[in-house]
Amino acid sequence: MSIALLEMRRAKLRFGLLSGAVALLVFLVLFLSTLSGALIESFTGAIKNLNADVLVYSSSARDNIQGSRLDPSVVAKVAAVPGVAAAGGIATTTTSAQLPSGKGDLALFGFDPTKPGAPDGVKEGRLPNAANETAVDVAGATIGSTITLLPTNIPLEVVGILSGAQFSAAPTAYVDLPSYQAALKAANPNAPFIPLNAVAVETTPGSDPAAVASQVANTVPGTAGYTISDAVAKIPGVSSVSQTFGILVGMTFVISIVVIGFFFLILTVQKMRVFTLLRATGASTGRLARSVVVQITAVVVVASAVAILLVWGALKGASTGIPVSLDPTLVIGTVLAVWVFSLAAGLLSIRRIRSIDPATAAGAR
Amino acid sequence: MTTNTVAPADVQQTGKPILEVVDVTKTYGEGHTAVTAIAAASLSVAEGQFVSLLGPSGSGKTTLISMIGGLLTPTSGTIRLGDQVVSDMSKKELTNLRAERVGFVFQSSNLVPFLTARENLLYVASLPKKHSRKAAAKRADELLGELGLSDRANNVPEKLSGGERQRVAIGRALMNDPDLILVDEPTAALDTALGRQVVQLLAREVKQRGKTGIMVTHDLRMVEYTDQVFEILDGHLTKSDGTTLLDGH
Ligand SMILES: Nc1ncnc2c1ncn2[C@@H]1O[C@H](COP(=O)(O)OP(=O)(O)OP(=O)(O)O)[C@@H](O)[C@H]1O
Numbered sequence A: 001m002s003i004a005l006l007e008m009r010r011a012k013l014r015f016g017l018l019s020g021a022v023a024l025l026v027f028l029v030l031f032l033s034t035l036s037g038a039l040i041e042s043f044t045g046a047i048k049n050l051n052a053d054v055l056v057y058s059s060s061a062r063d064n065i066q067g068s069r070l071d072p073s074v075v076a077k078v079a080a081v082p083g084v085a086a087a088g089g090i091a092t093t094t095t096s097a098q099l100p101s102g103k104g105d106l107a108l109f110g111f112d113p114t115k116p117g118a119p120d121g122v123k124e125g126r127l128p129n130a131a132n133e134t135a136v137d138v139a140g141a142t143i144g145s146t147i148t149l150l151p152t153n154i155p156l157e158v159v160g161i162l163s164g165a166q167f168s169a170a171p172t173a174y175v176d177l178p179s180y181q182a183a184l185k186a187a188n189p190n191a192p193f194i195p196l197n198a199v200a201v202e203t204t205p206g207s208d209p210a211a212v213a214s215q216v217a218n219t220v221p222g223t224a225g226y227t228i229s230d231a232v233a234k235i236p237g238v239s240s241v242s243q244t245f246g247i248l249v250g251m252t253f254v255i256s257i258v259v260i261g262f263f264f265l266i267l268t269v270q271k272m273r274v275f276t277l278l279r280a281t282g283a284s285t286g287r288l289a290r291s292v293v294v295q296i297t298a299v300v301v302v303a304s305a306v307a308i309l310l311v312w313g314a315l316k317g318a319s320t321g322i323p324v325s326l327d328p329t330l331v332i333g334t335v336l337a338v339w340v341f342s343l344a345a346g347l348l349s350i351r352r353i354r355s356i357d358p359a360t361a362a363g364a365r
Numbered sequence B: 001m002t003t004n005t006v007a008p009a010d011v012q013q014t015g016k017p018i019l020e021v022v023d024v025t026k027t028y029g030e031g032h033t034a035v036t037a038i039a040a041a042s043l044s045v046a047e048g049q050f051v052s053l054l055g056p057s058g059s060g061k062t063t064l065i066s067m068i069g070g071l072l073t074p075t076s077g078t079i080r081l082g083d084q085v086v087s088d089m090s091k092k093e094l095t096n097l098r099a100e101r102v103g104f105v106f107q108s109s110n111l112v113p114f115l116t117a118r119e120n121l122l123y124v125a126s127l128p129k130k131h132s133r134k135a136a137a138k139r140a141d142e143l144l145g146e147l148g149l150s151d152r153a154n155n156v157p158e159k160l161s162g163g164e165r166q167r168v169a170i171g172r173a174l175m176n177d178p179d180l181i182l183v184d185e186p187t188a189a190l191d192t193a194l195g196r197q198v199v200q201l202l203a204r205e206v207k208q209r210g211k212t213g214i215m216v217t218h219d220l221r222m223v224e225y226t227d228q229v230f231e232i233l234d235g236h237l238t239k240s241d242g243t244t245l246l247d248g249h
């Protein structure tokens, strides 16, 4: 066994405490980024996971799909713009509904199943293709169950379960446009027509969505075009939420790195006598540096394993109200980043080792 | 005073000189605060010879053997070990020299506190570029046995007595079968009987394996196990003919 691992075995408490501290910090990073990812997804999922390249709102919408009103005739005008392969209307409204968990808010979406604008991410079942069928992202909903719109008491039969399709942190139900229009007509019998909120556009192969978006805005009066990522970023609150969480995650990350770096610096300084002795007996600086690298790596590996277990347990135990799952890419990325930056912080220790004069080991005291 | 400065050529030799120190000077610091710890020292030790180095505290004993063992670079002069010129070596070459050709027992028996006696020996065995784990394990057990440490081998230094630690340090110095063994006050922490035993072991290692050994000591009773005696006073090295050993001690 290498000297680095032997030392850790003899000083279990010391390295256990360090690994524990680092594990808690890695846990915080993972937990915060998982939660923030889930939260942002719950605000934006319905737009992000839309089967379209470009979204068209009314120019008065202030970038917000819920503030957008388009006459159904706009769909044909958008479809005629060069670069547009197909276009489909999308309508959305927030309504009350009887959900498996009780009465609550529901974002109802109407779309044209034959055109762009259908939700991606069907986890189970299928998309609706007949009146009053629905695909939902609603906690507890199962295929074959019923969701009832209130106060109209219109029943929707669940034929598909979606994931990552929430909007404004509310559950969503997708129906075809005629069912949507019927539901709204029932609630507002006096409305002259039911407007669309957006037009979903599929671009022709090879065309740049951003260019098509501005082309639509320039050609069809009263409209504004957005690429999907643009539309997601402009959903009210999203940028400030992701910024806030970004700062929290970043700070926790930096603190972890600093803790690891300082800890190993302290360990190195405490061990200067030993390192000097080892240099005097013929150990090279590189060899001693490697032992620091081995120890940092061991601490990061143990700490990450503990942190992943903690996050997994916490996500299982916590009832967040929004769907949360651990993203392997995020986990691997975070652990690698902690490791790389910890090694960088370990350079402080290695610099101290480089400056050792082995002759001091021979000195009387 | 009947001691006299010796040129390397005057040394009685039992074989070809493996260690040659020619006109070596070491000055610590610069300008006003400069201290000349060793002034123009010359000595020569042949293969299979064990020599002792006597001198009062602060006279430069540690400084001299540190230069010989590749821990310190002389300010001027030449140190040769076999066909290698130690005094011209780079830091990296010195590191290798210490790992492969020199066994050093430091004045304060310096052990790695978190390694057992046996692991302290095995660690240095892993330093030379060519090494065998199996051979090292065998040699470590042999040495620990010879040093009377067999049943203490799996203890960390904290659990060992001062004398036991000193013996572990000696075992470590012998571990890599070095050409040169340098021992700084090996008997300080040992009682007379044990001290004798340890010095005899060192002398035997040197003789049987054809090494070169230098032992710094205060203990005149240990001188009988060595072939030559050198004395240092204020950085000046002289060869003793044996008659003056008790002067000033
Ligand atoms: N790194 C250093 N810087 C400055 N002076 C030093 C240094 N190391 C040793 N000296 C001085 O050099 C002289 C010789 O020191 P050295 O350690 O070689 O003596 P020594 O004979 O081994 O003494 P002791 O028997 O006490 O171990 C002393 O005056 C000491 O103060």
Ligand SMILES: [Mg+2]
Residues within 6 Å of the ligand: A363, A364, B061, B062, B063, B107, B184
């Ligand atoms: Mg000394």
